[in-house]
Amino acid sequence: MKMQAKTRNAVGRKKNAQRVLLGNARGLVAMGTLAAYTALGSSRPALAAVWNKEPADGGVAATLPLKRFDIPAGPLDAAIEAYEKASGLKVRIVLPEGTLAGFRSPGVTGLYREDDALRQILEGTGLNYRAEDATTMVIGVQARDTVSVTAPVANEIAITRFTEPQIDTAQSISVVPQFVMQDQGLSTLRDTLRNVPGISLAAGEAGAQGDNLTIRGFTARNDIFMDGIRDFGSYYRDSFNFEQVEALEGPAGVQFGRGATGGVINQENKIPEVEKLVEVDTQFGTDLTRRITADINSPVAGLLGGTAFRANIMAQEGGVAGRDAAELRRFGIAPSVSIGMDAKTRATLSYIHLSEDDTPDYGLPWFFNQLAPANRHSYFGFPDENYLKTNDDIMTLKVEHEFSPSLNLHTIARAANYPRQAQITEPQICSNASLSVPVGTVVTALPTLAYNANLPCPYTSARLASAITQVNRNQIQVKSVEGDLWDQTEVTAHFKTWGARHDLVAGVEGGQEISNPIRTSYTINKINTVPETTLLNPNEDQPFSGTGYITSIVHTKSKSVGLYFVDTMKLGRLFELSGGVRWDRFDTDYNLASPTPPAGGTVTAAVPPISRLDEQPTYRAALVFKPSTHGSVYFDYGTSFDPDAESLSLSVGLVNGSVKPEENQTYEGGAKWSFLNDRLLVEGAVFRTEKDNAHETDPTNSNNIVAAGNQLVKGAQFSFIGRLPEGMDLVAGYAYLDSAVIFSQFFPTAVGYPLANVPKQTFNLFVTHRLPWRLNGGLGSNYVGSRTASSTVPYVPTGYAVNPDGPGYVVTSVAMKQVPGYWVFNGMLKHPLTEKIDFQINVNNLLNRYYIDLPHPSHLVPGAGASALIGANFRF
Known part of the structure; x- marks a missing residue:
């Protein structure tokens, strides 16, 4: 699988799909970073030996005070910037240039030791930290023997009208990611939606051919969107350019306007990335x-x-x-x-x-x-x-x-x-x-x-x-x-x-x-x-x-x-x-x-x-x-x-x-x-x-x-x-x-x-x-x-x-x-x-x-x- 390290641009608009394949990115980042250090003969210790959850001597962490953090979920680079301001510590990133933009953080809110706060910021990213000294934290890839190459499932919605992670959004949301479409050999939107409960398919109407479907009991032929904008045409949609498909069932009128009785379907398309x-x-x-x-x-x-x-x-x-x-x-x-x-x-x-x-x-x-x-x-x-x-x-x-x-x-x-x-x-x-x-x-x-x-x-x-x-x-x-x-x-x-x-x-x-x-x-x-x-x-x-x-x-x-x-x-x-x-x-x-x-x-x-x-x-x-x-x-x-x-x-x-x-x-x-x-x-x-x-x-x-x-x-x-x-x-x-x-x-x-x-x-x-x-x-x-x-x-x-x-x-x-x-x-x-x-x-x-x-x-x-x-x- 390819690495899904994306720029902040991609994060802002394709955040859900990027999370789906992120686990594989972590594994590749780990291997690539280790190889880079080996090839360049870096004087720094091998990452497999230094990325430990607690400092070896326990001294630095023991002296870290409790501080209040209020850092929302979002791009990891923005979370780290907010962490530096709140903690007064300097964070040094030891990763290939541009890689950090491919990660998102769950954020942290409340009173925490500075090391615990940073651990929460990095939770689910596959990255880790170490305290280099009393004023500097270093972020990189954790030891290779603990790197998971299995990606977490999508936890965010690509549509910008939803600001919260999927798990915190008060609506039934089914995301069909690219790996599902690839495993099933799917080529159409119609077949992709067979992976979503509560949706049934129907034949074309007399004057309108193309994808016809029912969401939670109500017709949704006019409730199909592409990148968040209504995709009005009467045609059969092919999946060749899909990054993922999102089915949002339940109340959706405020976000999407007319229709949306049972919900809406959004096709999220692929966009350029930073990796060849x-x-x-x-x-x-x-x-x-x-x-x-x-x-x-x-x-x-x-x-x-x-x-x-x-x-x-x-x-x-x-x-x-x-x-x-x-x-x-x-x-x-x-x-x-x-x-x-x-x-x-x-x-x-x-x-x-x-x-x-x-x-x-x-x-x-x-x-x-x-x-x-x-x-x-x-x-x-x-x-x-x-x-x-x-x-x-x-x-x-x-x-x-x-x-x-x-x-x-x-x-x-x-x-x-x-x-x-x-x-x-x-x-x-x-x-x-x-x-x-x-x-x-x-x-x-x-x-x-x-x-x-x-x-x-x-x-x-x-x-x-x-x-x-x-x-x-x-x-x-x-x-x-x-x-x-x-x-x-x-x-x-x-x-x-x-x-x-x-x-x-x-x-x-x-x-x-x-x-x-x-x-x-x-x-x-x-x-x-x-x-x-x-x-x-x-x-x-x-x-x-x-x-x-x-x-x-x-x-x-x-x-x-x-x-x-x-x-x-x-x-x-x-x-x-x-x-x-x-x-x-x-x-x-x-x-x-x-x-x-x-x-x-x-x-x-x-x-x-x-x-x-x-x-x-x-x-x-x-x-x-x-x-x-x-x-x-x-x-x-x-x-x-x-x-x-x-x-x-x-x-x-x-x-x-x-x-x-x-x-x-x-x-x-x-x-x-x-x-x-x-x-x-x-x-x-x-x-x-x-x-x-x-x-x-x-x-x-x-x-x-x-x-x-x-x-x-x-x-x-x-x-x-x-x-x-x-x-x-x-x-x-x-x-x-x-x-x-x-x-x-x-x-x-x-x-x-x-x-x-x-x-x-x-x-x-x-x-x-x-x-x-x-x-x-x-x-x-x-x-x-x-x-x-x-x-x-x-x-x-x-x-x-x-x-x-x-x-x-x-x-x-x-x-x-x-x-x-x-x-x-x-x-x-x-x-x-x-x-x-x-x-x-x-x-x-x-x-x-x-x-x-x-x-x-x-x-x-x-x-x-x-x-x-x-x-x-x-x-x-």
């Missing part, structure tokens, strides 16, 4: 997968106060196990440059280009309440005509100025462009029910055939699959450009008032987001002009045909601004009290044009330009009890809101001022504890989130929208992450979610039923361990409980009879529309061929389980079958 680095990883898979990534870092000492360049490159092509027609083709490049790495003013300019040209897969159709009995490998689309193309460009500038160790100003600005084009086939058999109706209810009409809405569906739940000859090939065709211009400026300050220490973050952010989708339909006179197919033998080679026409041209622009502050106050050594307030202004303009359709065609009704303005405060308060430096117990309360145009879409029904934004309240209590010298972090929490004013659309009139729904999710979750001896890495989590609709004006029969895509239980585990013959093996599993497809229509009729008392039909049977839960098992085997080359095999879905991975109310995407990835990792 070249890494190349290759993967070859059983489904013709070919993937190569390169990570190249080059520092230039002395240029512009310390400069470094870094570039990450990725290319991938391959298929999907068990889904023969689906194909993935991706390319990405992410160059970045940092200047002023050794100065008080530091800047990083980064650019990401990610392109994708896939043959997409919307899977298999529903058949009433369950998966249609189709062949697992069946593809209902047109491989030569279906496509998903994205070309994302994201430019980010970060600037930071350190006025003093207690005052820091940082700003981040972004310009992003997310073009996409998609034509995807969605297989359907019968139309979706618009309402759940109980047994005995009289309905006026039967469900219609999805291919021809003029005809009732001729199939019953007892019909044989071979008899289903009309599977609709609904074409989802969209061309769109999303865009983002954003700036966020924050000040971080550490100060005291009346003896209490404060850590304050205050900021302002704002900008504009745009979305310009153009949608196309192939339905004329309620009949799909694209040919239908059969359930058991869909013809993939059938030529595509159909009459397509544009149904809507939309332009949406949202301008928003947010002001916020969060203050954490230390009340002695045992308690921390934090609180924050945010105010957001969200102003949206919406234009929809309707071209003239062909005869029999239907377009979205044109509307005059409409606007919507939402202004809303959000609040947060938390109390942390710290019975030990290794643990905390907390209670947290927070609010958030979802404006009407959160996803940059409006309708006439939402312009009415009486349709209030959706409002959310979350209560959470939990505990965090680190064990085994900070190598195992355990978190647990119980929580309750309630959404008021949930928007509902009248199933008989799409312009009639009310804010009258109420939804509730309560539950508990636990997570473990550790880097343990004998090469044992551990990541595990469990979440129990009890979700329900608690009030609905238009869908009263949904009350008491679970929300869409919310499994009651999720579990994840991946463990690696050192094996004989220099092997390292890993084994893991994921469990996702059963999920319903819709919050408003949780169950559907499965049987009818002619109404004997008049017109219509009587519902004779109903069933939950849900997908079953599943278990998946994965394995890994790694072997170092040389000091710089590793050989790695990953086998996914070891038992070749057939399961639904991504549900949607209108289609179901199966999970990949058994597959293997074989590759080599090169380090230079």
Whole structure:
């Protein structure tokens, strides 16, 4: 593993990831320093002989008096500077130049002997000290036989809006570090999030492809961030430039603004470092997968106060196990440059280009309440005509100025462009029910055939699959450009008032987001002009045909601004009290044009330009009890809101001022504890989130929208992450979610039923361990409980009879529309061929389980079958 010694610039913005790999840095620092002293013939004694926790004669330490220290957690160099001022002693560093900036200190508060205070400052760094004389302390690497090369787990959050270490932050936070992604051979954000409890994945929406997920029961498609700024685009995110992924579950409205009902996801990207680095990883898979990534870092000492360049490159092509027609083709490049790495003013300019040209897969159709009995490998689309193309460009500038160790100003600005084009086939058999109706209810009409809405569906739940000859090939065709211009400026300050220490973050952010989708339909006179197919033998080679026409041209622009502050106050050594307030202004303009359709065609009704303005405060308060430096117990309360145009879409029904934004309240209590010298972090929490004013659309009139729904999710979750001896890495989590609709004006029969895509239980585990013959093996599993497809229509009729008392039909049977839960098992085997080359095999879905991975109310995407990835990792 490479040494993760970073500059203060990297520490300020990539502090969490640097801690993950820091243990290996300590081991390399130890060996490098010892070698340097040996090679140079230094007159100083060998470090292995002099770094002792107490002076050999015991004399100096015995005379050190008690003094009061109040040094906060933070960069080690700043802590040592504060220690020199408080103690009056001089500290001499015996380490390679620039190394100290790669460490962080837990700080020290209270009355201590000067040597004990310094020991606490160095706790968890792998460094030690000795008293050279009565006025000088020397810091270096401890004896080689006691140096641990196992890194402690991450204890800090990369996002600057959080000033406290992770263990002292009153919120459920799951960090998926780089070593987990490497061990599991992950290449996407979607697969990375399978390591986080309380998150479930869903299929793409009709007009928005890309990563769709649910956090603690609430949709979070618009709650994905990159380096702390919202990553608005509809695309599939690749992990080639990830340093780590952070899932912050629970109250997050004050820090992140609109949305954030269940939490947010933050992708923390790689930035330049002070150490030269070249890494190349290759993967070859059983489904013709070919993937190569390169990570190249080059520092230039002395240029512009310390400069470094870094570039990450990725290319991938391959298929999907068990889904023969689906194909993935991706390319990405992410160059970045940092200047002023050794100065008080530091800047990083980064650019990401990610392109994708896939043959997409919307899977298999529903058949009433369950998966249609189709062949697992069946593809209902047109491989030569279906496509998903994205070309994302994201430019980010970060600037930071350190006025003093207690005052820091940082700003981040972004310009992003997310073009996409998609034509995807969605297989359907019968139309979706618009309402759940109980047994005995009289309905006026039967469900219609999805291919021809003029005809009732001729199939019953007892019909044989071979008899289903009309599977609709609904074409989802969209061309769109999303865009983002954003700036966020924050000040971080550490100060005291009346003896209490404060850590304050205050900021302002704002900008504009745009979305310009153009949608196309192939339905004329309620009949799909694209040919239908059969359930058991869909013809993939059938030529595509159909009459397509544009149904809507939309332009949406949202301008928003947010002001916020969060203050954490230390009340002695045992308690921390934090609180924050945010105010957001969200102003949206919406234009929809309707071209003239062909005869029999239907377009979205044109509307005059409409606007919507939402202004809303959000609040947060938390109390942390710290019975030990290794643990905390907390209670947290927070609010958030979802404006009407959160996803940059409006309708006439939402312009009415009486349709209030959706409002959310979350209560959470939990505990965090680190064990085994900070190598195992355990978190647990119980929580309750309630959404008021949930928007509902009248199933008989799409312009009639009310804010009258109420939804509730309560539950508990636990997570473990550790880097343990004998090469044992551990990541595990469990979440129990009890979700329900608690009030609905238009869908009263949904009350008491679970929300869409919310499994009651999720579990994840991946463990690696050192094996004989220099092997390292890993084994893991994921469990996702059963999920319903819709919050408003949780169950559907499965049987009818002619109404004997008049017109219509009587519902004779109903069933939950849900997908079953599943278990998946994965394995890994790694072997170092040389000091710089590793050989790695990953086998996914070891038992070749057939399961639904991504549900949607209108289609179901199966999970990949058994597959293997074989590759080599090169380090230079």
